[in-house]
Amino acid sequence: MNELVFQQYLKQNFPFSRGHGIGDDASVVCSENTHQLITTDLLIENIHFRLQDIDMKSLALKALAVNLSDIAAMGGIPQYFYLGLGYSRAPVWDEMKKFFQGLKSGCRKWNLELAGGDFSHSSQLFISITMVGKAEQPVYRHNARTGDLIAIIGHIGASALGLELLSNGIQIEPWTTRHQKVIPHLQEGQILSKYVNSMIDVSDGLVIDLKRILIASGKGGRLYYEKLPIHRSMKKVCHEYHFDEQDLVLSGGEDFALVFTISPEREIELRQENIRYQIIGEVVSKKNQLTITHNGKPLRIKKSGYDHFKR
Numbered sequence: 269m270n271e272l273v274f275q276q277y278l279k280q281n282f283p284f285s286r287g288h289g290i291g292d293d294a295s296v297v298c299s300e301n302t303h304q305l306i307t308t309d310l311l312i313e314n315i316h317f318r319l320q321d322i323d324m325k326s327l328a329l330k331a332l333a334v335n336l337s338d339i340a341a342m343g344g345i346p347q348y349f350y351l352g353l354g355y356s357r358a359p360v361w362d363e364m365k366k367f368f369q370g371l372k373s374g375c376r377k378w379n380l381e382l383a384g385g386d387f388s389h390s391s392q393l394f395i396s397i398t399m400v401g402k403a404e405q406p407v408y409r410h411n412a413r414t415g416d417l418i419a420i421i422g423h424i425g426a427s428a429l430g431l432e433l434l435s436n437g438i439q440i441e442p443w444t445t446r447h448q449k450v451i452p453h454l455q456e457g458q459i460l461s462k463y464v465n466s467m468i469d470v471s472d473g474l475v476i477d478l479k480r481i482l483i484a485s486g487k488g489g490r491l492y493y494e495k496l497p498i499h500r501s502m503k504k505v506c507h508e509y510h511f512d513e514q515d516l517v518l519s520g521g522e523d524f525a526l527v528f529t530i531s532p533e534r535e536i537e538l539r540q541e542n543i544r545y546q547i548i549g550e551v552v553s554k555k556n557q558l559t560i561t562h563n564g565k566p567l568r569i570k571k572s573g574y575d576h577f578k579r
Contacts, residue, residue: 305403307398311327333374340469342457344406347380350398355387410466410484417535421460427522443502464530465530468481473573474496474573478558487552488554489557492561495546498517512570518569
């Protein structure tokens, strides 16, 4: 069992008649004038975060941001959200206050409103946010076409490096902050929705998330490692501490960069927009096959990304 098999089972057994359901970064409910986007994400203590690595205010902001990234990947505009909160001990008001100060700060920053939710005792801290937004033209994963360019907005591997450093008791900026602080590419996603054929945000790892686009579209792809946007200073830190750079870049998650496919003709038009992106590969017709090369030589990777069914 893996996440793809589980997702296919759900899609087959729970069809959605009101729009587009399971299989994308957000579900889409169709209405007369617009498309409503709904997404939900869990953050669970010791799975997605460790309390010794992040303060409560930053944790609240991150919980919002990972959901906002799903809205961005659909080319949407966020509107409001619901909060589910499980607390592992008797609530300490100072801690709770910092968490909700973070939520309030996020509401101001991203023009959001808290619409409701639920609270419960739990064996460990968990946060569940359901985000609602809208889009005129939602961008799906399944529309990649042969000949499309594969491109990315945002750097890759930074969050995984930050987590690796924190796990080893090392604090080096900006990498540890890159893991704690998520920047959703909302404005860029809205611009891209006018041009691209498919899109996803990198939450579980570049390779596994790109494969999700290719599998949904029935296509294959070529990925060129030398074209990936990797900070030079990241290479230096990986070398200094003997971290596997390629593993962090290709398999590390939580960068929340936007990966998209776009026709060469539309990419020329996209250049007129004021956004920065990097072309990193191309879509091919060979179904479900992704080849990765580095300066023309094939790369073999240990894993493709985070799968909740393969611990």
